[in-house]
Amino acid sequence: MSENILEMRAITKTFPGVKALEDVSLAVRRGEIHAICGENGAGKSTLMKVLSGVYPAGTYEGEILLDGEPQRFSGIRDSEQHGVVIIHQELALIPHLSVAENIFLGNERLSVRGVVDWNRTNAEAGELLRRVGLRENPITPVGQLGVGKQQLVEIAKALSKDVRLLILDEPTAALNDDDSEHLLGLLRQLREQGITCIIISHKLGEITAVADATTIIRDGRTIETLDMRADEISQERIIRGMVGRELGDRFPERTSTPGEEVLRVEGWTVRHPVQDRLVVDDASFTVRAGEVVGIAGLMGAGRTELAMSVFGRSYGKYVSGKLYLHGQEVQARSVQEAIAHRMAYATEDRKTFGLNLIDDIRGNVSAAGLRKLSRRGWVNRHEEVKVAEESRRSMRIKAPGVMSVVGGLSGGNQQKVVLSKWVYTDPDVLILDEPTRGIDVGAKVEIYTIINKLVAAGKAVVVISSELPELLGVCDRIYTLAEGRTTGELPARGASQERLMQLMTQEKDTAR
Amino acid sequence: MSHTTAPDPGTARSDAGASTGQQGGGAGSRGPLAHLQALTGNLRQSGIFLAFVAIVALFAVATDGVLLSPTNVTNLVLQYSYILVLAIGMVIVIIAGHIDLSVGSVVALTGAVSAVVVIQGGAPWPVGVAAALAVGIAVGAWHGFWVAQVGIPAFIVTLAGMLLFRGLTLRVLDNVSLSPFPDGYSAIASGFINGLLGGNGYDAFTLLVFALGVAGFAVAALRTRRTRQGYGQQVESLPLFALKIVLVAAVTMGFAWLIANSRGLPVVLIILAVLIITYALITKNTVFGRQVYALGGNLSAARLSGVNTRNINFWVFVNMGFLSGVAGVIYSSRSNSAQPNAGNMFELDAIAAAFIGGAAVTGGVGTVVGAMVGGLIMAVMSNGMQLLSIDQSTQSVVRGLVLLAAVAFDVYTKKRAGITR
Numbered sequence: 001m002s003e004n005i006l007e008m009r010a011i012t013k014t015f016p017g018v019k020a021l022e023d024v025s026l027a028v029r030r031g032e033i034h035a036i037c038g039e040n041g042a043g044k045s046t047l048m049k050v051l052s053g054v055y056p057a058g059t060y061e062g063e064i065l066l067d068g069e070p071q072r073f074s075g076i077r078d079s080e081q082h083g084v085v086i087i088h089q090e091l092a093l094i095p096h097l098s099v100a101e102n103i104f105l106g107n108e109r110l111s112v113r114g115v116v117d118w119n120r121t122n123a124e125a126g127e128l129l130r131r132v133g134l135r136e137n138p139i140t141p142v143g144q145l146g147v148g149k150q151q152l153v154e155i156a157k158a159l160s161k162d163v164r165l166l167i168l169d170e171p172t173a174a175l176n177d178d179d180s181e182h183l184l185g186l187l188r189q190l191r192e193q194g195i196t197c198i199i200i201s202h203k204l205g206e207i208t209a210v211a212d213a214t215t216i217i218r219d220g221r222t223i224e225t226l227d228m229r230a231d232e233i234s235q236e237r238i239i240r241g242m243v244g245r246e247l248g249d250r251f252p253e254r255t256s257t258p259g260e261e262v263l264r265v266e267g268w269t270v271r272h273p274v275q276d277r278l279v280v281d282d283a284s285f286t287v288r289a290g291e292v293v294g295i296a297g298l299m300g301a302g303r304t305e306l307a308m309s310v311f312g313r314s315y316g317k318y319v320s321g322k323l324y325l326h327g328q329e330v331q332a333r334s335v336q337e338a339i340a341h342r343m344a345y346a347t348e349d350r351k352t353f354g355l356n357l358i359d360d361i362r363g364n365v366s367a368a369g370l371r372k373l374s375r376r377g378w379v380n381r382h383e384e385v386k387v388a389e390e391s392r393r394s395m396r397i398k399a400p401g402v403m404s405v406v407g408g409l410s411g412g413n414q415q416k417v418v419l420s421k422w423v424y425t426d427p428d429v430l431i432l433d434e435p436t437r438g439i440d441v442g443a444k445v446e447i448y449t450i451i452n453k454l455v456a457a458g459k460a461v462v463v464i465s466s467e468l469p470e471l472l473g474v475c476d477r478i479y480t481l482a483e484g485r486t487t488g489e490l491p492a493r494g495a496s497q498e499r500l501m502q503l504m505t506q507e508k509d510t511a512r
Numbered sequence: 513m514s515h516t517t518a519p520d521p522g523t524a525r526s527d528a529g530a531s532t533g534q535q536g537g538g539a540g541s542r543g544p545l546a547h548l549q550a551l552t553g554n555l556r557q558s559g560i561f562l563a564f565v566a567i568v569a570l571f572a573v574a575t576d577g578v579l580l581s582p583t584n585v586t587n588l589v590l591q592y593s594y595i596l597v598l599a600i601g602m603v604i605v606i607i608a609g610h611i612d613l614s615v616g617s618v619v620a621l622t623g624a625v626s627a628v629v630v631i632q633g634g635a636p637w638p639v640g641v642a643a644a645l646a647v648g649i650a651v652g653a654w655h656g657f658w659v660a661q662v663g664i665p666a667f668i669v670t671l672a673g674m675l676l677f678r679g680l681t682l683r684v685l686d687n688v689s690l691s692p693f694p695d696g697y698s699a700i701a702s703g704f705i706n707g708l709l710g711g712n713g714y715d716a717f718t719l720l721v722f723a724l725g726v727a728g729f730a731v732a733a734l735r736t737r738r739t740r741q742g743y744g745q746q747v748e749s750l751p752l753f754a755l756k757i758v759l760v761a762a763v764t765m766g767f768a769w770l771i772a773n774s775r776g777l778p779v780v781l782i783i784l785a786v787l788i789i790t791y792a793l794i795t796k797n798t799v800f801g802r803q804v805y806a807l808g809g810n811l812s813a814a815r816l817s818g819v820n821t822r823n824i825n826f827w828v829f830v831n832m833g834f835l836s837g838v839a840g841v842i843y844s845s846r847s848n849s850a851q852p853n854a855g856n857m858f859e860l861d862a863i864a865a866a867f868i869g870g871a872a873v874t875g876g877v878g879t880v881v882g883a884m885v886g887g888l889i890m891a892v893m894s895n896g897m898q899l900l901s902i903d904q905s906t907q908s909v910v911r912g913l914v915l916l917a918a919v920a921f922d923v924y925t926k927k928r929a930g931i932t933r
């Protein structure tokens with residue numbers, strides 16, 4: 001058998017109007033963890049979809065060799081039969097079905113023809129869960145698990161298919177540090193068991209920690225493959241390959257000159273929409289004009305819930321709390337009212353809450369600001385195109401034009417569309433929930449630059465992020481949230497990740 | 513056309529041909545591929561028009577030209593006008609991600625109320641029209657309440673409405689037909705504006721009205737083009753633009769010539785034209801219309817963008833009710849009576865028209881103009897098969913297959929364009 005489990009040769013894939021891949025080659029050695037890096041829209045996901053048969057043979061040019069044998073996969077099932085399994089960028093589990101049902105979906109354990117053998121299903125699922133280190137009952141509905149655990153269920157599902165080559169497209173994008181660490185540990189374990197992994201990630205720290213080799217893709221072409229074991233490869237080295245130049249400061253400089261207080265939230269308390277528990281419990285914070293305030297907290301600490309409920313009570317049941325804008329108490333009982341009070345909230349979940357994927361860039365950018373574009377209910381569509389065109393240029397959204405459908409953009413560019421939408425409403429307070437999730441290093445700098453521009457123009461910005469270095473890098477002040485309560489407030493300058501972690505994990509009885 | 517949530521560069525918006533000129537406005541990035549995309553996008557847009565032309569040609573030949581005879585063309589307009597009116601409302605309901613199964617019953621109910629008011633009560637006929645429209649709006653508000661405020665799926669609400677309003681129709685009419693309407697009322701669907709300017713065997717007035725319409729269209733198109741250029745957007749080349757205008761003008765004037773040679777300008781055609789133009793503009797150019805697309809495309813995202821989704825859903829159904837009322841008036845006027853079983857299965861024709869015309873089951877996609885062409889395809893087919901004396905059973909089979917084929921064609925073209933997931 002050849003040393004390479006996989007070789008992809010001269011892969012070219014075009015979409016109408018876009019050449020996503022051009023003459024890309026990739027060689028993966030047996031039993032290694034192979035990372036793929038590149039900017040948003042470089043073509044990473046597309047390459048993996050070609051490999052896994054999502055785009056079947058015939059829709060692309062080039063050759064795929066598995067164990068030296070040419071393969072022409074006709075679909076995902078075909079590639080899975082050859083032991084190639086992909087876990088997509090967006091989780092694809094069905095929330096109402098149990099863990100075991102999800103694991104064996106489309107691959108059911110049967111007794112007689114067509115009848116599910118529940119004993120086998122649950123027993124084998126339990127076995128797989130042990131392999132991925134997840135202590136959960138196989139009959140738990142997947143929707144009740146956190147994202148980190150769901151990601152593990154995805155891997156268990158892959159293992160159930162006798163995977164030899166596991167492809168993970170940004171598996172840690174939505175995970176916190178602990179969960180990511182666990183997942184990377186699991187990948188190392190799988191490597192011991194002889195499973196080859198291809199991992200796509202924008203978190204370069206992970207890549208330097210776990211990868212044996214890294215292939216860099218830029219603008220649909222292979223730039224280089226770095227051997228991570230032979231040389232000491234730094235993150236800066238990878239970045240240079242990705243963007244084709246030295247990337248200056250990871251967090252662009254900004255002189256902070258906070259002004260008047262713009263937003264004050266006091267004693268904010270919110271109940272879960274269906275369960276009888278408080279998700280936000282007496283939280284308070286303030287933001288001043290020209291200031292970036294961070295909110296740190298673990299998964300489930302109530303950061304998103306706090307932000308969304310403040311933004312027009314778009315989450316949960318409001319219990320109590322006061323909202324002041326420019327020193328005046330205001331009521332914002334609906335998203336419309338919140339927008340009218342010049343607030344904006346850019347969601348962490350762009351596919352579900354942020355974008356109309358079947359619409360074009362123009363329609364998405366204007367979605368929250370149609371009032372600005374219209375007179376007496378009639379939209380000025382020419383102005384709308386112009387606005388979208390300006391956003392596309394200033395945000396550097398990579399797309400053929402503003403009539404491009406948003407569903408066809410890469411993750412990072414979709415994120416920029418969400419930001420454009422809210423920036424166009426010209427808010428006084430802009431709440432950014434995980435603004436750089438799934439975004440490449442270069443685009444991150446761009447987004448930080450956009451944040452800096454906004455605060456320079458006197459806006460108040462709130463950043464919610466799971467990445468502590470990011471909070472420390474962009475914020476003036478940081479609040480910590482634990483179990484829905486604000487447990488601390490500290491200036492970013494001089495704060496450490498350890499101190500933040502300590503506050504984020506503060507138990508209820510020791511608080512205050 | 514779209515029947516999945518798949519992104520579709522061509523049809524996510526309602527400005528069918530117009531958007532292609534703007535495709536790839538991006539500086540420098542407009543390679544030959546972008547042109548190709550514009551072209552295929554164009555093809556998919558025109559696919560429905562081409563299908564329409566093909567079907568017309570087919571039946572024109574099969575019927576030895578009878579299909580396109582002045583009398584038949586006029587009849588066709590009269591006979592299917594109420595379906596087209598319903599399809600306007602239906603496509604908007606479908607874009608919003610709902611469905612309305614009750615419109616047939618509502619057509620019956622509104623016609624019945626109008627008949628009771630005018631024929632039994634002896635009120636002047638405009639009062640009957642007003643009553644029918646009011647009842648339609650009330651029915652729409654009823655549906656809107658359950659769908660938007662209570663949150664019950666429209667499928668259930670309108671299924672209930674289908675039974676409910678059929679039952680009420682029977683009640684109102686006491687199980688018997690009422691006829692005839694006074695002349696003024698029946699003129700709505702069978703009246704013509706004719707002979708105002710005279711003419712030699714054809715009606716000059718009809719031709720004049722159409723000529724003015726075409727001129728208006730040309731001027732509007734030219735102005736849009738200018739504005740677009742003024743905003744630095746790409747537009748189609750001048751010859752192509754001129755060709756488009758000339759084609760539209762030729763087809764329209766041909767149609768005008770046909771009806772001018774028959775009985776003149778049908779009143780109902782004027783009503784229809786006004787409705788189509790109004791609603792095409794509303795869906796494309798108003799905040800309301802745009803928000804309907806937004807919430808149909810992604811309800812949660814629309815809500816978080818400040819769209820008052822309850823309000824919009826409510827008004828979408830009120831509007832459907834209103835248009836059902838209009839269709840009820842036209843239908844009762846045309847049959848010159850109100851019957852307990854009027855409007856049976858109209859909902860299916862209206863729904864078929866919307867889907868053939870490119871609406872998506874999942875919402876967020878569809879156009880008023882597309883639905884009109886879809887409705888006309890169904891109309892020409894039914895009419896053509898009737899002219900050929902094909903029996904009812906075959907007609908039904910053919911219509912079912914055409915609906916399926918239209919949607920299948922759409923799915924196929926989309927796959928080929930590489931948008932599979």
Ligand SMILES: Nc1ncnc2c1ncn2[C@@H]1O[C@H](COP(=O)(O)OP(=O)(O)OP(=O)(O)O)[C@@H](O)[C@H]1O
Nearest residue numbers: 015020040041042043044045046408409410411412
């Ligand atoms: N279905 C599609 N239709 C049209 N264009 C597409 C489609 N899928 C991807 N593209 C285009 O192909 C290019 C590569 O996209 P891809 O999703 O592979 O990027 P990526 O490297 O995974 O980026 P990210 O890091 O943001 O996930 C982008 O320009 C994107 O717009």
Ligand SMILES: [Mg+2]
Nearest residue numbers: 044045089411
């Ligand atoms: Mg990707």
